Amino acid sequence: MTEARGSAGPNGETHARHAPGTPCWVSLMVHGLATTQEFYGALFGWEFRPGPQQLGPYARALLDGAEVAGIGQLPPDRHLPIAWTPYLASDDVDLTAETVRLCGGTVGVGPLDAEEAGRLVIGSDPSGAVFGVWQAAAHGGTAIAGVPGTPAWHELLTFETASVAKFYETVFDYEEEPVISADFDYVTLLIDGRPVAGIHGVGNYLPRDRGPHWMTYFEVADTDESLARITDLGGHVLRPAHDSEHGRVATVADPEGARFCLVQSPR
Incomplete structure (x- = not known):
């Protein structure tokens, strides 16, 4: 871990555009969406509103009205590891997906559009670690940093x-x-x-x-x-x-x- 805290300042001012490669969002897929929302709402003070539903029920977490993370629901028959997944910003998610493949990684989901919010890929590096890639449109990603309840x-x-x-x-x-x-x-x-x-x-x-x-x-x-x-x-x-x-x-x-x-x- 280093001293860096992202592109927002210590008082939580909102982000401008996320430079390519910058972690711009973090998302969690779970089986119990409602109970998970209750847990993180009580822990971090998050509130929730619906987000894009392409991959199933999904909600965005907000802190003082600013979007900070996403939580979605896995299908009952999907038994994947439950883990927070960072999304790295890209100006061209299709090109990034192709580069991931050429460099020995794997693309498991996408590229696909998430309604008007943006375009995404979920892939893994050659060691198997899962990460996402996000090309922003209407949804720029995490909108606040440097305050309790935000990714650091x-x-x-x-x-x-x-x-x-x-x-x-x-x-x-x-x-x-x-x-x-x-x-x-x-x-x-x-x-x-x-x-x-x-x-x-x-x-x-x-x-x-x-x-x-x-x-x-x-x-x-x-x-x-x-x-x-x-x-x-x-x-x-x-x-x-x-x-x-x-x-x-x-x-x-x-x-x-x-x-x-x-x-x-x-x-």
Whole structure:
């Protein structure tokens, strides 16, 4: 994780257009849409309104009227891992999809239009980690950042960074900033010199039931208070709160098992 918090400032001002390659949206597909909305509504103060329905029932989460994330419902017969998925911005999602394939990745859904909102692809990198690509039209993506209840950072957990970082660099034209360390395998991905995401090679510490996957960090006002609330709401604490150079961080899961991190930024 790095100090970057996206393209909005510390007071939560809204985004302009998301530069290609920038994480611009995060979405979760679950079996219990209503109960999941209740969980995140109580945890982050989100409210919900209907979004595009191409992939089934779907709602957008709003914080003080600004869109921050999406939650959709899986068909009953689809038993996919329940996970938050980041969407990376693209000016041409069809071209990006073709580049993903040429670079050894897989396109599982799309390209397809999401009503008037935009055009999307859901794919995976060569290690199997799932991500989305979004070409904005009426829906620009996450509209606020830097305040509690908003996505703060996106990090890929994988076996090792070298090969998969090359994939993302080629597809999205990132610059790389590796950590020079014998025992810490980490690469920060930058656009125009600005950190936008990270890749963390964790080797055998990667959860066997998940494989490589993207992890979303959500900003909170108080990590410890949020952990107590998560437990009360039926979620689970996977890694207790600890202090880091980026703030107080914890890893948790919602009632359906979707993992995410909480971060209370340094004051």
